[in-house]
Amino acid sequence: MQKVSVIGAGTMGNGIAHVFAQNGFHVNLIDVAAPALEKALATIGKNLDRQVAKETITEADKTATLGRITTYTDMASGVKDAELVVEAATENIDLKLNIFKQLDQHAAPGAILATNTSSISITKIAAVTKRPTQVIGMHFMNPVPVMKLVEIINGYATDKEVTKKIEALSVQLGKVPCVVNDYPGFIANRILMPMINEAIYSLFEGVAGVNEIDTVMKLGMAHPMGPLQLADFIGLDVCLSILHVLHQGFGNPKYAPCPLLVNMVTAGYLGAKSGEGFYKYT
Ligand code: CAA
Numbered sequence: 001m002q003k004v005s006v007i008g009a010g011t012m013g014n015g016i017a018h019v020f021a022q023n024g025f026h027v028n029l030i031d032v033a034a035p036a037l038e039k040a041l042a043t044i045g046k047n048l049d050r051q052v053a054k055e056t057i058t059e060a061d062k063t064a065t066l067g068r069i070t071t072y073t074d075m076a077s078g079v080k081d082a083e084l085v086v087e088a089a090t091e092n093i094d095l096k097l098n099i100f101k102q103l104d105q106h107a108a109p110g111a112i113l114a115t116n117t118s119s120i121s122i123t124k125i126a127a128v129t130k131r132p133t134q135v136i137g138m139h140f141m142n143p144v145p146v147m148k149l150v151e152i153i154n155g156y157a158t159d160k161e162v163t164k165k166i167e168a169l170s171v172q173l174g175k176v177p178c179v180v181n182d183y184p185g186f187i188a189n190r191i192l193m194p195m196i197n198e199a200i201y202s203l204f205e206g207v208a209g210v211n212e213i214d215t216v217m218k219l220g221m222a223h224p225m226g227p228l229q230l231a232d233f234i235g236l237d238v239c240l241s242i243l244h245v246l247h248q249g250f251g252n253p254k255y256a257p258c259p260l261l262v263n264m265v266t267a268g269y270l271g272a273k274s275g276e277g278f279y280k281y282t
Contacts, residue, residue, distance in 0.1 A: 001169060002026055005082035005107075007075070007099060009033075009040035012116050013088035015144025018044045020086075021068040022061070022145075023173050029071050030078035037071040044069070047145055075099075076106040083108075084169070086138055088116040091241060096120055097128045104129035112162055114138035118238070119189055119245040122155035122182045133159040136166055139188065140175075142234070150175045151188050184249030189242045196239055197258055199227035203278075204260040210278045228278040231261075232271030240265045 002025060006017045009031035017029045017040070031037050048062040057065075072078030079085050085107055087099055096117065103113050113135045115125055126135035137153025150170040154163055163179060170177035180187045199213050208216070214226020223230075231239050240262065246255035264270075264277065271277030 001083045001165070003028070003082050003084075005030060005079045005085045007031075007079075007085065007087040007103075008089035009036040009071075010088065010090070011142060012140060012144060014040035014043050015047075015142065016086055016088055016116065016140055017069055018047060018065070018145050019140075019173050019175075021065045022048075022057070025068065027069045028078045028082060029069055030073070030075055031071075032073060034073055037073070041066070041069065041071065047143075051145075075102055079103060079107045079111070081108065082111055084112045084114060086114045086116060088140075091118060091120070091238060093120050093124075096125055100125050100135070101128050104131060110134075112136065112165065114166065116140055119185055119242045121184075122153050122158070126155040126157060132157040134162055136162055137182070137186065138166055138170075139186065141188070148174075148176045149188070150177045151186055152177050152179045153182050153186050154179065155182050185242060185246045190246065193239060193242050193246060194255065196227045196231045196234075197243055197255075197261065200231070200258040200261050203228065204258050232277035232279055232281075234271070235273055236261060236269065236271045236277050237265050 004020050004025045005028040006013050007030050009029055017027045021027045029037060029040060045066060048065060051057045052059055052062055085103055089095055089099055100113060107113060115137055116139055117137060118139060122135065122137045126132035129135055132155065135155055136158050139151040139153060141147035141149050152163060152166050167177045167179065185193060202208055202213055203210060210228050214228050217223045217226045225233060240257050243255055243257040268274060269276050272281050275281050
């Protein structure tokens with residue numbers, strides 16, 4: 001596999017494009033908004049600079065990596081020669097179903113269609129295409145250039161050969177793949193989000209303050225970030241929407257989002273990206 005298209009130039013999309021390009025793939029980075037593509041290239045350049053500064057790559061590697069990324073605002077021309085498409089658009093089911101309908105029309109018949117969704121059913125996404133056996137979840141973690149895991153999610157109809165190809169490809173990217181099945185939240189968010197929700201409940205019920213909750217988990221459990229800081233980093237709106245998927249998907253009250261999280265999202269306190277969540281960002 002040599003040609004990969006990435007849909008969406010946001011945080012996850014630019015990280016995914018970065019990692020593929022750094023590992024020798026030709027990447028078509030596609031976004032409807034031209035300014036988002038410019039911003040993504042600048043971010044990738046900045047993140048490559050960190051690696052140059054750490055001497056893990058050279059200035060020439062940086063130039064070659066950026067040289068392997070081509071940007072497109074038109075999906076049809078951006079995906080037509082791709083062997084793999086990785087969709088990393090906003091986490092919105094209607095948007096993703098619409099993108100996959102279009103991908104199915106414009107991508108080559110043999111191309112694998114992957115989604116970086118953090119919680120939407122792969123089976124549901126695959127069902128809007130005429131190639132459900134070639135649709136799979138390829139869930140990268142943020143920050144993509146740093147985090148080792150790729151959670152690979154088999155939809156109900158995903159072909160085992162497709163899974164094997166995506167596993168091998170993840171290894172080629174220097175990542176560690178873990179194959180799981182398509183149930184709400186998969187594994188990563190089925191376990192992570194209840195922990196974050198419990199941390200928010202602990203704050204809501206006055207058991208401890210923000211710093212205390214995060215310090216207990218950082219120093220006591222060796223987590224790099226406490227759960228409230230991590231929630232801010234992921235985005236409180238994203239956490240809330242994943243909890244809704246778990247709550248609705250399992251029909252179990254244990255996944256009900258904490259009312260404090262609901263209030264914060266309603267009030268626009270979304271974490272780092274909005275300037276304030278559990279912490280303030282200046
Ligand atoms: N691109 C490239 N490199 C980056 C980077 C980026 N965007 N962000 C950080 N780095 C590098 C730094 O250069 C540094 O490199 P070295 O180890 O070579 O020095 C390294 O990562 C550590 O960065 P910092 O020293 O700046 O900061 P840190 O030590 O506090 O680590 C962190 C930052 C890696 C983000 C760390 O805090 C961490 O691992 N946090 C938890 C992240 C996490 O849990 N992510 C998963 C979120 S859930 C998700 O993504 C899925 C979902 O569905 C919700």
